[in-house]
Amino acid sequence: MKVLITGGSGFIGTHLLKYLLEKDDIQVLNIDLNPSPINDSRVNTIHWDIRQEEVLHLEERGFDCCIHLAALCKEPGFDWNEYFVTNHFGTKQIIKLCETLAIDHIIFTSTMMVFKAEESVKVETDVTAPDTAYGISKLLGELELLTWQTKNKGKLQIIRPAVVFGENENANFTRLYQALKKGFFPYVGKSSTVKSNIYVKELVCFVDYLFAYSGENRIFNFAFPVKQPMKEIVQTFKEVFGLRSVNPVIPYRLLLLLSYGFELLNSIGLKNSVHHRRIQKLFFSTYIHPKSALEIGYNFSYDLKSALRDWKESGDLNK
Numbered sequence: 016m017k018v019l020i021t022g023g024s025g026f027i028g029t030h031l032l033k034y035l036l037e038k039d040d041i042q043v044l045n046i047d048l049n050p051s052p053i054n055d056s057r058v059n060t061i062h063w064d065i066r067q068e069e070v071l072h073l074e075e076r077g078f079d080c081c082i083h084l085a086a087l088c089k090e091p092g093f094d095w096n097e098y099f100v101t102n103h104f105g106t107k108q109i110i111k112l113c114e115t116l117a118i119d120h121i122i123f124t125s126t127m128m129v130f131k132a133e134e135s136v137k138v139e140t141d142v143t144a145p146d147t148a149y150g151i152s153k154l155l156g157e158l159e160l161l162t163w164q165t166k167n168k169g170k171l172q173i174i175r176p177a178v179v180f181g182e183n184e185n186a187n188f189t190r191l192y193q194a195l196k197k198g199f200f201p202y203v204g205k206s207s208t209v210k211s212n213i214y215v216k217e218l219v220c221f222v223d224y225l226f227a228y229s230g231e232n233r234i235f236n237f238a239f240p241v242k243q244p245m246k247e248i249v250q251t252f253k254e255v256f257g258l259r260s261v262n263p264v265i266p267y268r269l270l271l272l273l274s275y276g277f278e279l280l281n282s283i284g285l286k287n288s289v290h291h292r293r294i295q296k297l298f299f300s301t302y303i304h305p306k307s308a309l310e311i312g313y314n315f316s317y318d319l320k321s322a323l324r325d326w327k328e329s330g331d332l333n334k
Contacts, residue, residue, distance in 0.1 A: 102156050172233060
């Protein structure tokens with residue numbers, strides 16, 4: 016198998032490469048701004064910015080699939096327009112590259128943020144209504160790919176992952192672990208906020224599963240198939256890692272007001288990680304169900320507890 020991966024040097028991409036390289040009959044062309052941390056003769060990394068106007072010229076042909084991971088996803092972290100340049104325009108550039116290379120199978124990682132953050136559960140057929148630059152830009156990328164699929168009769172799978180966690184994540188779940196380890200993590204407004212999530216190793220297993228999937232083109236929500244309120248997530252963390260912490264419920268508007276004060280301190284050089292967007296994300300539920308994945312027969316290898324145990328065994332959080 017010969018695979019083109021965009022963003023293969025990133026968090027999910029590195030895990031995917033490790034998984035794919037367990038197969039003997041694999042060659043990977045990785046397109047990324049950064050070098051890959053994986054040293055293997057079967058991986059060739061080309062440094063290219065998908066935001067460039069000029070499409071990358073490659074002599075290679077014969078790719079079985081393009082896995083498009085490259086994106087700006089950290090939120091907060093970038094200006095509004097930056098998400099669109101990378102996630103929308105960059106996807107258009109990847110489509111042009113796939114057309115040039117005659118690649119007729121694309122797997123695209125979108126996001127659950129194409130749905131509005133609210134209490135009700137979302138399945139794939141529910142109306143998309145993103146209200147962030149990240150969510151809007153990823154939905155526009157989806158629409159470009161759906162247009163490509165209709166025009167070229169290609170094979171397309173779109174995955175909408177929930178919060179992805181695991182070794183070298185350095186994001187939401189890492190910050191949660193660090194706060195619990197320090198002994199204090201407040202619930203924002205309520206402890207019942209639902210946060211759908213998925214272990215990075217489960218996600219790459221599903222990507223591999225879709226290589227062999229011969230059914231219709233589909234969109235897949237991807238998260239553990241059980242409802243997970245913040246209180247349960249916190250309790251599972253504490254149980255697996257043996258942590259003790261105080262977890263009071265603090266009013267949302269109070270924490271939101273305080274966050275703007277911390278942002279002001281950050282602007283004058285007193286660095287901290289508090290941001291109003293993170294407060295909002297801890298208050299509003301993001302709740303998706305992997306209906307399509309279950310319908311095509313995918314069996315989950317992990318749940319939250321076994322995933323956290325596996326992450327713990329990696330030693331990543333003790334670095």
